[in-house]
Amino acid sequence: MDDANRAGAHLTVDLNALAANYAFLKSQLADDTVCAAVVKADAYGLGLEPVALRLAHSGCNSFFVALIDEAISLRSLLTEHNQKADIFLLNGVENGSESEIHQFGITPVLNSLAEIERWSSYAKQNGGCKAVLHLDTGMSRLGLDSRELNIFSDKPELADGIDITYLMSHLACADDRTATKNKKQRDLFNQYRNRLGIKKASLANSAGILLGAKYHYDLVRPGAGIYGIQPIINEINSLSQVVNLKGKILQIRTVDTGETVGYGATYQTPRTSRLATVAVGYGDGYFRTLGNRGFGYIGKTRVPVVGRVSMDLITFDITDIPEHEVTPGTMVELIGPHYSADNLAADAGTIGYEVLTGLGARYSRNYIGSL
Amino acid sequence: MDDANRAGAHLTVDLNALAANYAFLKSQLADDTVCAAVVKADAYGLGLEPVALRLAHSGCNSFFVALIDEAISLRSLLTEHNQKADIFLLNGVENGSESEIHQFGITPVLNSLAEIERWSSYAKQNGGCKAVLHLDTGMSRLGLDSRELNIFSDKPELADGIDITYLMSHLACADDRTATKNKKQRDLFNQYRNRLGIKKASLANSAGILLGAKYHYDLVRPGAGIYGIQPIINEINSLSQVVNLKGKILQIRTVDTGETVGYGATYQTPRTSRLATVAVGYGDGYFRTLGNRGFGYIGKTRVPVVGRVSMDLITFDITDIPEHEVTPGTMVELIGPHYSADNLAADAGTIGYEVLTGLGARYSRNYIGSL
CATH class of the missing domain: 2.40.37.10 (Lyase, Ornithine Decarboxylase; Chain A, domain 1)
Incomplete structure (x- = not known):
């Protein structure tokens, strides 16, 4: 018996559908908006290697992961296949992880003052340290809260040495087009952007893309939609099943x-x-x-x-x-x-x-x- | 950072607790009752290799798995560590799987007339084919139903060439000591045993062991209890957390x-x-x-x-x-x-x-x- 016959079930992942979904999501954006892909949790369970490589070959050059292990695996995989890409690490800079993040060319998302200080301290000694700065606007999960933001706003030198490439935040209710929280989060995000004077920004997941151009900013981070999951509830799913x-x-x-x-x-x-x-x-x-x-x-x-x-x-x-x-x-x-x-x-x-x-x-x- | 620090969480499996649970379950049995271990689904998610090896070193010499791939992996693992054991394959003899089952010394559980005929046909040509015969007494899941049993009972030659080492059935409500279905299933199982004239038998999972000696027969098949899961609801769990x-x-x-x-x-x-x-x-x-x-x-x-x-x-x-x-x-x-x-x-x-x-x-x- 071959492997497929021995198994109790067959899982098929349609990479063409995946690429079509990525292309559809990208088609919603202005030409200069970066369409990253979220490939954490083994590319939502579908296999990091085939998913990331197909997306890379489809023109995707920015990926988000959650854990440093995922970031290192992805970097190794892309390098092996002569692919360059920005890899963003959502879970941030833990104590002791600085040199690995730097060595593998990973861009961490900085979620707290402690992470800013940690990365700044490393950056001042080593140079070449990019980061995304994460501001919480209503998830209460990761990202600087308003107290931390006040401190940082008064002391921007806390980030000395860091090249902050994007400000980011994350929508809590983007899957519900009627939720008033979406606009509230966007307004707060804009207020924070103006206050910090950092222009380039990222707010939208798949659902956020479909909420319209006001949510797109400079980089979007779809996950669900790429894998065919319906981004917005109670609407027709225009994405292909993967x-x-x-x-x-x-x-x-x-x-x-x-x-x-x-x-x-x-x-x-x-x-x-x-x-x-x-x-x-x-x-x-x-x-x-x-x-x-x-x-x-x-x-x-x-x-x-x-x-x-x-x-x-x-x-x-x-x-x-x-x-x-x-x-x-x-x-x-x-x-x-x-x-x-x-x-x-x-x-x-x-x-x-x-x-x-x-x-x-x-x-x-x-x-x-x-x- | 080492692997443990990079991970977001640490899972610890206590093999000493596992061995203690196996010993506890075995202590409930008569000396000549075989205490097998169910190690399907990667040993209930805890890792086939460490779990099966520790159990083998604790005197367990009979294992149950669901899929042929699991049986082959287990056989390879045990052989590599100079361990002999009976490996029972719950999902039975699929068309085309006969030679692999035989080659790896796996004992299939025969769940239907079609599987009996398939294995008999192979056995008559190749010899040395054991099996467990599975009779359904109330799960309606796998095993001969009463119609098939009638046919087999009238034509026992359907199993020619097969050495049927055990009759087995499976309890649907053993986790509930008050369920009348337990005794009903046992009575039906006894009736079937008498009718077929095959004496050696297996009925109990972990909960069945705790239902008492009348449920033990010649071989028991605990899974949950070995891994520290409470076998019977609304009772104190005497097993160790793994x-x-x-x-x-x-x-x-x-x-x-x-x-x-x-x-x-x-x-x-x-x-x-x-x-x-x-x-x-x-x-x-x-x-x-x-x-x-x-x-x-x-x-x-x-x-x-x-x-x-x-x-x-x-x-x-x-x-x-x-x-x-x-x-x-x-x-x-x-x-x-x-x-x-x-x-x-x-x-x-x-x-x-x-x-x-x-x-x-x-x-x-x-x-x-x-x-």
Whole structure:
């Protein structure tokens, strides 16, 4: 058996769709706005190497990651493939990380006064230290708060030696076009920019791009949209689906009315039913909350998950599928054209992002399109 | 920086606790009952190699996995370390997998008539083919249903050439000591055993072991209990905690009353608050459902998650922790002595098993105790 046949499920990542999504997002921008790509968390679970290389070959020359390990991996990968790019490190300059950040040509995002002072101290001794300065405008997560901003504004020499290439902030509610917080954050961001006298700026994620040009500034940082996740709720998703996941049927059984299915016997068959057991479970990131709530597709027919999701198995009611159309070995669409990662997420009570980052290690992985 | 310092969180797996749990479960059994270990899904997310080797060195010589890839990896690993063991493959004999199963000395669990016929056909030509025969008694997931059992019972020659070493079934509600389904399944299992005239049998998972000797038969298959997950609900967990997870504080901020935290601005500070942002998120398997519901511990003080969980970040309200006790770099207990994987799971609306299998790839991993 080859690797794909041995696996219980096949995950396909469409790099052409990914590149098309990047191109679509870039097409929303003015020509001189930089369209970076967020590739943290192993490129949202889809594989840092193929994703970053395809984006680099599509003209993307700026990437954001969360952890220094991710930044170093990305730098090594790009160098190996003769690609140059700016790599921005969202989690900032931790104590002891300065020389590695510098050595690998990483641009840290400075989130606090302590990080500014740390990086400045290193920069004054070593030179050539860029940074992005992060101001919090309403996430209360990372970035200088108003108290720290006051101090920095009075003592700009705290950043001596640092070439601050962008001011940045992050939108809390960009996925909701009606949220008044979007404009509030933008206004506060503009006020901070004027106060600090630093012009170049970055505010928008994927959703922020779609909120319009006033949110674009000089650099945007889409993640979700590149991976096909719907950026704004309650709107039509203009992005292409990147992920396809198919699970293999191991066994089909006919059970009488009134039989129970799975752990805790939470599902009872309301009729004589045909059930298909598929070799995917929460151990593969197929969320347990999908028990009695999720769906798969066989051809164009929707089949419901019945009973709880097990670690390695899920059971679908396939009574409505003609017997000759399905056998052990038939693949069930778990994420695909009929049921997107966003659809699966909605039924699981979460968001598409978590579906992607949860995609399991046991799937056989296949990439469509060149790197 | 070393790997551990670069990571946003440290996962520690206590192999001594794991071995103690295995010994405890084994101590519940008669001397001649085999205590196998379930190590599917990368040993419940804790690492197949260290877990299987430590168990093998603790006297465990029977292992269960779900996928053929897992079985092959385990066989290679054990052989490399001069360990012999029976490896049981729960997902059975797929078409085309026969020779690999045989070559690697794997004992398949036969879940259907089709699998019996497939393995018999191979066995008659090649010899030396063992198997476990799986009868469904109430999971409706894998295993022969009553229709298939009738056919097999009338034509036992369907299994010609196969050495059936055990009959097995699986309990649906063993985690609930009061569930009447447990005895029903056991009675049905006994009836099937008598009918087929195959004596050696296996029914119990960890919870089944704790249901008492009538559920033990000749081989038990604990998983959860070995990893410290509470097997039976609403009882005291006599097992040792195996997993410890600590997340690093990146930044601490003071925010005024009425500020909002995180995506969607779902949390508003009811007082002037000190917030700590920790470098862990749902991209690490820290479930998004823990937003505004989960807890961490700093020392002995409980700190609540406030706002939504982001992909790479969570925010705790640390107002109750004295300022001098916490700085960026301080580690917050996310799973540990004050807050077990089961506690975290309950707050996330799931079970400890899913917490373990979801443990992320970005954590630095450290093992306590020898292999």
